Amino acid sequence: MLAVPIQALFGQLLIGLINGSFYALLSLGLAIIFGLLNVVNFAHGALYMLGAFVAWFLAEKAGVGYWGALILAPLAVGLFGAVIERLLLRRLAGLDPLYGLLLTFGIALILQGLFSNWFGSSGMPYEMPSALQGGRALPFMFLPNYRLWVIAVSLVVCLGTWAITERTRLGSWLRAATENAALVSAFGINVPRMITITYGLGVALAALAGVLAAPIYRVSPLMGADLIIVVFAVVVIGGMGSILGSIITGFSLGILEGLTKVFYPEASNTVIFVVMAIVLLVRPAGLFGKQA
Amino acid sequence: MLRSALAVLAALAASPAAHADFTGKTIKIGVLNDQSGLYADLAGPGSVLAAKMAVEEMGGKIGDTPIEVVFADHQNKPDIGSNIVRQWIDVDGVDVIVDVPTSSVALAVSAVVKEKNKVFLASGPGSSDLTGKACSPNTVHWTYDTYALAHTTGQAEVAAGGKSWFFLTADYAFGQALERDTTAVVKAAGGEVLGGVKHPLNTTDFSSFLLQAQSSKAQVIGLANAGGDTINSIKAASEFGIVKGGQKLAGLLVFVTDIHALGLQTAQGLLLSESFYWDRDAKTRAWSKKWSEKMGGKKPSMVQAGVYASVLHYLKALKALKSDADGKAVVDEMKKLHTDDTLFGKGVIRADGRKIHPMYLYEVKKPADSKGEWDLYKLVKEIPGDQAFRPEKEGNCSLIAGSTPAPAAAPAAPAAAPAAKPDAGSAK
Numbered sequence: 165m166l167a168v169p170i171q172a173l174f175g176q177l178l179i180g181l182i183n184g185s186f187y188a189l190l191s192l193g194l195a196i197i198f199g200l201l202n203v204v205n206f207a208h209g210a211l212y213m214l215g216a217f218v219a220w221f222l223a224e225k226a227g228v229g230y231w232g233a234l235i236l237a238p239l240a241v242g243l244f245g246a247v248i249e250r251l252l253l254r255r256l257a258g259l260d261p262l263y264g265l266l267l268t269f270g271i272a273l274i275l276q277g278l279f280s281n282w283f284g285s286s287g288m289p290y291e292m293p294s295a296l297q298g299g300r301a302l303p304f305m306f307l308p309n310y311r312l313w314v315i316a317v318s319l320v321v322c323l324g325t326w327a328i329t330e331r332t333r334l335g336s337w338l339r340a341a342t343e344n345a346a347l348v349s350a351f352g353i354n355v356p357r358m359i360t361i362t363y364g365l366g367v368a369l370a371a372l373a374g375v376l377a378a379p380i381y382r383v384s385p386l387m388g389a390d391l392i393i394v395v396f397a398v399v400v401i402g403g404m405g406s407i408l409g410s411i412i413t414g415f416s417l418g419i420l421e422g423l424t425k426v427f428y429p430e431a432s433n434t435v436i437f438v439v440m441a442i443v444l445l446v447r448p449a450g451l452f453g454k455q456a
Numbered sequence: 457m458l459r460s461a462l463a464v465l466a467a468l469a470a471s472p473a474a475h476a477d478f479t480g481k482t483i484k485i486g487v488l489n490d491q492s493g494l495y496a497d498l499a500g501p502g503s504v505l506a507a508k509m510a511v512e513e514m515g516g517k518i519g520d521t522p523i524e525v526v527f528a529d530h531q532n533k534p535d536i537g538s539n540i541v542r543q544w545i546d547v548d549g550v551d552v553i554v555d556v557p558t559s560s561v562a563l564a565v566s567a568v569v570k571e572k573n574k575v576f577l578a579s580g581p582g583s584s585d586l587t588g589k590a591c592s593p594n595t596v597h598w599t600y601d602t603y604a605l606a607h608t609t610g611q612a613e614v615a616a617g618g619k620s621w622f623f624l625t626a627d628y629a630f631g632q633a634l635e636r637d638t639t640a641v642v643k644a645a646g647g648e649v650l651g652g653v654k655h656p657l658n659t660t661d662f663s664s665f666l667l668q669a670q671s672s673k674a675q676v677i678g679l680a681n682a683g684g685d686t687i688n689s690i691k692a693a694s695e696f697g698i699v700k701g702g703q704k705l706a707g708l709l710v711f712v713t714d715i716h717a718l719g720l721q722t723a724q725g726l727l728l729s730e731s732f733y734w735d736r737d738a739k740t741r742a743w744s745k746k747w748s749e750k751m752g753g754k755k756p757s758m759v760q761a762g763v764y765a766s767v768l769h770y771l772k773a774l775k776a777l778k779s780d781a782d783g784k785a786v787v788d789e790m791k792k793l794h795t796d797d798t799l800f801g802k803g804v805i806r807a808d809g810r811k812i813h814p815m816y817l818y819e820v821k822k823p824a825d826s827k828g829e830w831d832l833y834k835l836v837k838e839i840p841g842d843q844a845f846r847p848e849k850e851g852n853c854s855l856i857a858g859s860t861p862a863p864a865a866a867p868a869a870p871a872a873a874p875a876a877k878p879d880a881g882s883a884k
Contacts (some may be wrong), residue, residue: 285496289719308695425664433656
């Protein structure tokens, strides 16, 4: 299996990039939430699943297609997230992050349990929008248009989010509140509301990834549980709370995983954790995290 | 995190057993399967219901002894599965273990059940080793096996001209057995296997593996996986234009629940084999309707049908024997009685534990031909049981090889237990 033709290698790199897009989108939301709320949001996978299901509901019950779902599902799930933050997470502010972790883990189990109960574990089919069907024949592989679209959306959203946090006034408030919330609120900024909005935004990113995933994977109650552990590894490797770190790590680990699938497929679902273990040994704060 | 949800379902009024020799005052049926993961739809709670339906049909008791159904989630892990079975048998007085999809778990369970001399009715698992080199006098393998899949779907693909194959194989006992049995069919027909990929169980993204399959230029891509893995493989193959590019997909084990999840648009034209389809005849429709009413309108898979039929036959054997104390004797009685139920028709259980019934080759309908959400298959042909399943002599089962005749209670041949161990990873 070592004599892999160079063409196949290009194909695998590209596929790795596509998977990396999902990792990046999801870990980005996690990083933002951890950065500001200091909450390890274990419900992220379940909310990603919720995004896909909202898209399915919209198509099935309201006749709203993919393009509408791309806007509406993140909005709806984002609102749901804001409600969770207001009603539940807020009560845990200032406590050990472990409580937030337990709470969000519980929310994830409840959501997954409910949806498994209603829909079973095989999931639902979701049609790909006709404009994105088909694909183009590259010299080294057949690239479905939809996957290209996923890379594009993910890149735009990731870079956009990064730009907002780094280059705008809102972003600077955000970063300041992360450092010292009391001081920022003394300047007349409504920190609690900002926290709610941030959590909603992070969750909306997960839902967006869910809608993007719906046509290519199954819309299934377990889709988030399968992914969330990997995404957490990505965040840990990138450095908890580092936005740029999570984006870069997401894409590069997708590629690394893709390469593993060529050279040693049996290890493809463990390679990311091996990297995580090594990174934790060498740089405990993660590749892009601030060393304590 | 230890999670062994154990629930008593059909606890019927406990009147003391006076005459018959049933251990523990009740006949306890333990349905062990995947309750929440990728195989939960094709087995899961639906199998528990199927077992309950068989109990109901027997009137809820045999003589004065009530029948009880309990269930647990093995999470597709052999260690968890065999621990539950030990606990069930040693502490809770369970007499028979039913279903157990995921061959690696089933091989482990089979070894434990043999050691404890209880009964194992396998419906969910596929590995043909359960009645081959790992066969046991306490195990009945009911619904299907990898050899039968290879000799129905695999054979049909070869007959249709698919001479060169590439395998996508789930990397555990079941996938390996299915790849091995299908490879034998392909080679016997003069075909060749160009390569394959072993992927981890429960993989989300198959595009990378399919790309490898594509560059192998094989005519047929054999999917030696199941459940969610098969769904994701077929979806990705459609997206990456594998079928349009001239390569054929052979879904070697595809369940009705998988096709439902895929949708006909993606799945149309796929060949697959099952031993049970809800819409086969009036009897299967009637039973499925009853099942469906309690499962929110879903339709049963062949695994769930197999749970019903095997439990029913087990209970008939108990009725004849009036005892469940000696598991091996119960299985011998099951082999002696001819099987007869509404779902699988008349059949037999061979000395190696293999249940024999016809397999059916189906083609997935085009969306235009489907009359309802679950109207999914078109029958291609029926394959008689003696052609679909492996001849008894070819399985290397120790119960068959002349030295150890089946009825002897003496030490079962040593080949069985060690053979099961590498896959099973049981604690002993």
